[in-house]
Amino acid sequence: MDDDLLTIGAFAARARLSAKALRLYDRLGLLAPAHVDEATGYRYYRADQVDRARLVALLRQLDMPLARIAEVLGAEGTEAAGRLAAYWADVETRVAGQRTLAEYLRGRLSGRSSEMYGKFVIETVDVPAQVVITERRHTLADELPTWIGASLGRLEAAARECGGMTGAPFVVYHAEVSMESDGPAESCVPVADEAAARAWAAERGRPWETTVRVEPAARLACTRITKAQVAHPQILAAFEAVEQWMAGEGLRMAGPSREVYFADWDAAGPHDPVCDVAFPVR
Known part of the structure; x- marks a missing residue:
């Protein structure tokens, strides 16, 4: 030795x-x-x-x-440093989300719900009818982010073969998604060519969950949130704020709630706006 x-x-x-x-x-x-x-x-x-x-x-x-x-x-050199940077970015995103959740829970526990909801800026926007290619799945809240990323990735790739995307991708919640309820949720990507989209879905889509339909024109009540606020359960504050605003304005829900993803998720930081939480209203 x-x-x-x-x-x-x-x-x-x-x-x-x-x-x-x-x-x-x-x-x-x-x-x-x-x-x-x-x-x-x-x-x-x-x-x-x-x-x-x-x-x-x-x-x-x-x-x-x-x-x-x-x-x-x-890893070595810059690759090792890059892996450390990626880990720390994940930590900062998680902590930013937890900070938002703690603020939300403090408001609830102290009875300051109205003050808490008042921090969200809510407006109505009109969206035209759109042809969308969609993927639907029953999923619990802890599995939801992974599925949203994967399904929108698949649908955005399909859109390139269907005349391109004509609007921001969005996720529709046909029933509650939580740790106890599994939806279903539906990922949707607007496309230009309906015939090409239907051909894609028939040939390479998943017959049990991939569809093409026309999403009717709608008026949406919505609020814009950051990447940190998207995480469950803190995103619930945004949904509740829009619902309370709708009630105060005398508006009725005209369809299932949704999240509209308008920004590059991977490039966004924790405090960058990435998503609109929205309800169709009448």
Whole structure:
């Protein structure tokens, strides 16, 4: 055995980590010992492994899951930095969403619902009739964001073969979507060529859930929200604000609620407007 190797205790002291943490990192493949004694099972490390050990510990201080740490360690240079940046962007989006939710819940618990709803700017807009290619699914709230992204991606790709998109994609809620109720929800993309859309749906769509229909012209009562506010359940505040405004204006609901996604989701930051929460009214 190399005389320059350090025992796990000596290495732990130099790396400012516990032996327990080092055993965990070894088990997860984040930091393997340089040598393991076959007879005793003792772990030994090289001095040049200290930087990697400290890096793992620092990443853990960011509450980074061990699987994400492995991704960062498996990359080099700018790629590793990019993976860290992507993780931290996810954290900031989550925290921004939680901040919005906490504000919403404080308003509810303190009886300040009217004040809370007053923060949303609500207006009516008229939208023309549109040919839409759609995908419908029963889904719970925790599965909803993934499905929305995937289904709109599929439908936007289809739209390129159907004369292009003629408006912002939107998601219609035909029934409540929550952790207990599964909708269904329907992703919709307006397209230019109805005949091409119907041919696409018949040939390559999913017959049990992909359809083409004409969405009638409508007047929508809507409010614009940020990317952070889109997350469930804080988005419920926007829906409730529009419903309260409609009641105050004497407007009746004329169809299921929807979310209209008008911005580039991936490029948007937590505080960038990305979505209109809307209800058809009459």
